Amino acid sequence: MDTPLILIPLLGGVAVFMPLLEVIFKGEMRGKFSSHLAVAALLVALAVVIYQPLTSPLELTASSSGLFRNDLMGLFFSLVVLLVALLVATSSLDYMKGRPNEPIYYSLLLFTALGMSLLAFSVDLIMILVAWELMSIPTYVLTGFWKHDAKSNEAALKYFILGALSSGTILYGISLIYGLTGSTNIFQILRASTGIPDSFQSLAILAMLLLVAGLGFKMSLVPFHMWIPDAYEGAPTTISALLSAGTKKAAFVVAIRIFVIALPVLHLDWQLTFAILALITMTLGNIAALTQKTITRLLAYSSIAQAGYILIGLTVALQTELGLIGVLFHVFTHAVMQTTAFLAAALIAKKTGHTDLDSYNGIGARMPVTAFTMTVALLALAGVPPLNGFWSKLVLFTSAIGGDLTWLAVAGVLNSAFSLGYYAWIVKRMYLDEGTSTTHIYEPKPFTIVLMAATIVIVATGIYPAPIYEFARLAVSSLIGAA
């Protein structure tokens, strides 16, 4: 049986019944039980995703009418997003403790996780749209989860309105593609797209632009990024981690499936668009990050800049295989680093009550584990060797040279060096500057376990990146495979 078809009843079933715990349990048991159940469900889901390729070789039968394609590409992305969801759920054990509506928080988290992992496997535009909404709608609510916090309300409203608009543009693009090709299945579109008459070419370009705009919203590409800093700042910080490391990655897999498989005839049109978008996204993200005063906004802009790096790989996807390998590699490394950074920020925010950068002064002595993991994550984000961020950026920039876009590679390297400025600045504040207080702060177990585990992944894949690289390479070759 296909992995996505097992995930639907598994995660969906738990998520639907989770709110009942609100009625069944009282007091502390309520949060405890629902969080453990969510973590367990995600662990089982991860096991299901890993189990299939171990026992039976993936059936690379891209049936022409199928909604899902059970390939390594989907596997790779669903592993990444489920891992992020698991890290977020585990650290929420402490972060959400004693807050109202805990079971609903975990229920919505599982719905989002299901939507993201289904997106990874979807090869039908209708399925993509439905999974996209299943991923998005719970995050609108999660962003506004602090009901009595005006900032959280504002963030949710902004995210919701722009999110609805982006879903609308995606739907518009999809309906144009369906009108042009007569199919919603990506592989059938591939076959039909060579037969689009010239007189309809302008409609095809319009469809592509609408899809870039709609997907770019979630991928946080620059002209569509306005909501990101506000949403990340207002949302519970664990949810910021989910948005930045999870939903964004799921948008990239959709972009790969649609732009690389389904619309290659339009290649010349989108390559330059993507190259320019990548350039302005990383440059603007990095420059804006430098001027931020709170950690959540800084990480939000840094996350925008990172999306620019990933887009480099997508730009040269058709010239060199390295492009997509770089995308996958950086999706993985960025997911781990960004989750670590955001979760460390969440812990500090919860314990000190502040998110402004001044409160990070001297935190290194007060919260040693958190500060250490944060430092590793930030250095990895900057691309310092031998951490994993260095290797994935190396692959991305090399692919740009391979795709005859040397200027893009140069811009990427310059941006990367530039970004070290603000990442290292936080590290300096944590260890060298003196804070107002020196008392030790208790670091709860769920958080430290998650942070240490993620840090080990960052260092381990930095020292020995070969397996991930190989996995990414296989996933890319499975993409077209038996089409």
Added chain:
Amino acid sequence: MPELAFVALTVLAVTTAIFALESKEVVYGAISLAIMLLSMAGFFILLDAPFVAMFQVIVYVGAVAVLIIFTVMLVREEKWLKVESGMLQRIGVIGGLAVGVAFGLLMLNTTLGSVIASGEAASYAQIGIVMINDYGAALEVLALLLAASLIGALMLARVDGEE
């Protein structure tokens, strides 16, 4: 004749949509929203899609619009938040018009007008078979999506008790 109906429906849909947004009295806004949704059903009939038209009427006009009108009447307040129409709004209107004109020009640039619809409207049975057989998984996920929206909406709407 279809052209005339199309133009009439378009004018109706656009004017009621604008009125729904701009009306000072919320009840009128809700009613004009209902009329807008009804004229959408008219478009679907013109497009030979009676099945979609039927559902548009049942779901949007029958349920959604009525719900909105009831909600407006139940939580009626004298003062509604009014956003001052300033520079930003003017820029928005001009931007929207520009995008609309650009889309229209793109459409005119193609040979879309010469396309002749082929075949007849799909029967209800065909739609049902396709929906269950080919898109069964999507239908399941859609059900989960509705559940998720409902759970989220209930969470946002509920008043948190003190235990």
